[in-house]
Amino acid sequence: MAPPTDSRIGIAALKALLAERSPLGPLKVMAEQVGRFFQIPLPGFKPYVVFGPEANRKVLVSEREKLLWRNHDPVTDLLRRGVLVTDGQEHDQYRKLMEPSLHPSQLDGYTQMMLEKSGQVTAAWQDGQIVDMLVESRKIALLIIMQALFSVDVWDDMSRIWTPILKAIEYISPGSWIIWRKIPRPGYKKHLRILDEYLHEIISNRRQTGDITRHYNQFTDSQLPNPDLLQHLIDAGLDDNTIRDQMLTMLIAGHDTSTALLAWTFALLGQHPEIHKQLVADLEQDERPPLLDQVIKEALRLYPPIHIGNRMVAEDMEFEEGTVPSGSRMFYSIYLTQRDPSIWENADQFCPARFERGRKTPSFSYIPFGGGPRACIGAAFGQAEARLVLAYLLKNFAFTPLNAEKIHPHMGATLEPWPGVMMRVMRRGSGVE
Numbered sequence: 001m002a003p004p005t006d007s008r009i010g011i012a013a014l015k016a017l018l019a020e021r022s023p024l025g026p027l028k029v030m031a032e033q034v035g036r037f038f039q040i041p042l043p044g045f046k047p048y049v050v051f052g053p054e055a056n057r058k059v060l061v062s063e064r065e066k067l068l069w070r071n072h073d074p075v076t077d078l079l080r081r082g083v084l085v086t087d088g089q090e091h092d093q094y095r096k097l098m099e100p101s102l103h104p105s106q107l108d109g110y111t112q113m114m115l116e117k118s119g120q121v122t123a124a125w126q127d128g129q130i131v132d133m134l135v136e137s138r139k140i141a142l143l144i145i146m147q148a149l150f151s152v153d154v155w156d157d158m159s160r161i162w163t164p165i166l167k168a169i170e171y172i173s174p175g176s177w178i179i180w181r182k183i184p185r186p187g188y189k190k191h192l193r194i195l196d197e198y199l200h201e202i203i204s205n206r207r208q209t210g211d212i213t214r215h216y217n218q219f220t221d222s223q224l225p226n227p228d229l230l231q232h233l234i235d236a237g238l239d240d241n242t243i244r245d246q247m248l249t250m251l252i253a254g255h256d257t258s259t260a261l262l263a264w265t266f267a268l269l270g271q272h273p274e275i276h277k278q279l280v281a282d283l284e285q286d287e288r289p290p291l292l293d294q295v296i297k298e299a300l301r302l303y304p305p306i307h308i309g310n311r312m313v314a315e316d317m318e319f320e321e322g323t324v325p326s327g328s329r330m331f332y333s334i335y336l337t338q339r340d341p342s343i344w345e346n347a348d349q350f351c352p353a354r355f356e357r358g359r360k361t362p363s364f365s366y367i368p369f370g371g372g373p374r375a376c377i378g379a380a381f382g383q384a385e386a387r388l389v390l391a392y393l394l395k396n397f398a399f400t401p402l403n404a405e406k407i408h409p410h411m412g413a414t415l416e417p418w419p420g421v422m423m424r425v426m427r428r429g430s431g432v433e
């Protein structure tokens with residue numbers, strides 16, 4: 001059979017864009033019709049996209065030296081010298097300073113705090129109220145990340161930082177700047193300044209008070225890892241601006257992802273009432289039933305919050321299907337890898353049971369946290385958080401989905417369930433379920 005022509009692919013891609021209301025549609029068309037190596041044919045923007053276990057291994061491990069994380073884009077403009085957008089020794093230095101606070105051995109110390117933050121947000125819910133789980137998950141994730149890494153309770157500051165944080169996320173989300181890099185972008189400056197001022201206040205307060213990172217123990221018996229991430233950065237002698245860059249990186253990377261994961265999990269449970277029911281029943285019997293982890297893993301497979309990894313190619317890279325020349329922009333697609341029908345049976349279906357008895361797929365085919373030395377630094381933290389928050393919410397509230405069938409993925413800074421996950425909530429045990 002003759003290979004499909006460019007115009008046929010173009011039409012199919014456009015149809016998919018309209019049908020799925022997301023660029024994920026055209027990406028799937030390209031993957032189906034062209035394969036695991038293609039270029040996005042946009043005017044002025046022709047990045048290479050690769051996916052699949054072999055390509056992922058190359059990008060993440062065996063040939064990662066040929067790639068740079070630092071790019072010329074709004075992410076780098078915003079995060080400046082943050083760990084996510086630096087390379088080489090500079091990156092390694094920051095990463096090393098941040099690892100201790102996120103080490104799996106420290107996670108138990110965060111448990112009580114994570115439950116309390118979930119309780120704080122849900123205390124405001126009224127029986128029968130309709131809530132958007134995309135918004136509520138963000139509140140919980142924000143409170144958790146700020147407490148865990150900087151020992152700051154942001155509850156009373158929510159009205160000050162909420163819009164600036166949403167604006168920062170919008171600033172780095174895909175938009176017209178992709179094609180027209182110098183497009184004027186009004187409406188951000190004031191908000192980004194407020195966020196910067198807030199972070200600088202936290203740094204300067206800490207410099208004045210010294211290490212106060214034990215303070216959370218005043219309220220709970222829990223042991224928090226000491227010192228916290230902020231204290232590690234200060235103790236290492238970094239200047240305020242560099243600390244601000246790491247804090248903003250962790251604040252965004254550490255809460256927008258968890259927000260998306262929690263919200264997608266609720267969206268999927270809303271679409272699959274039988275699994276929702278089973279999970280609630282299992283949680284009544286067991287603190288951490290196997291289904292809880294399976295549901296979270298499957299949500300991360302279908303809707304990986306970070307759906308692509310973004311790289312600058314510094315040295316030509318050879319793939320089975322072709323060469324990516326030095327100087328190109330390249331993405332490795334987590335989404336396409338985790339939906340590849342040649343790897344995953346019923347790839348587009350929500351089926352937590354596929355994770356029942358270990359996974360029988362090749363390595364680098366399930367990569368929601370990336371891989372190799374620059375894999376997600378918060379992977380263990382993010383998964384523990386999702387487990388605890390989800391279990392807390394499902395044990396304490398009954399959720400009735402209201403827009404389950406209308407939800408579709410939206411490419412913001414993360415892949416988000418759009419236009420939100422509307423649920424009617426009822427406190428369990430209130431007798432009106």
Ligand code: HEM
Nearest residue numbers: 253254257258261306309310368369370374376377378382
């Ligand atoms: C469900 C939650 C999360 C998901 C799905 C996720 C996903 C990812 C992925 C896929 C990468 C690698 C991207 C690439 O290869 O281009 C990454 C890197 C990163 N993540 Fe996460 N993440 C999550 C939670 C967190 C949390 C909680 C934190 C911080 C507390 C965090 C901080 C970071 C940082 C700093 C990096 C860059 C690491 C480096 O370059 O050395 N993430 N994350």
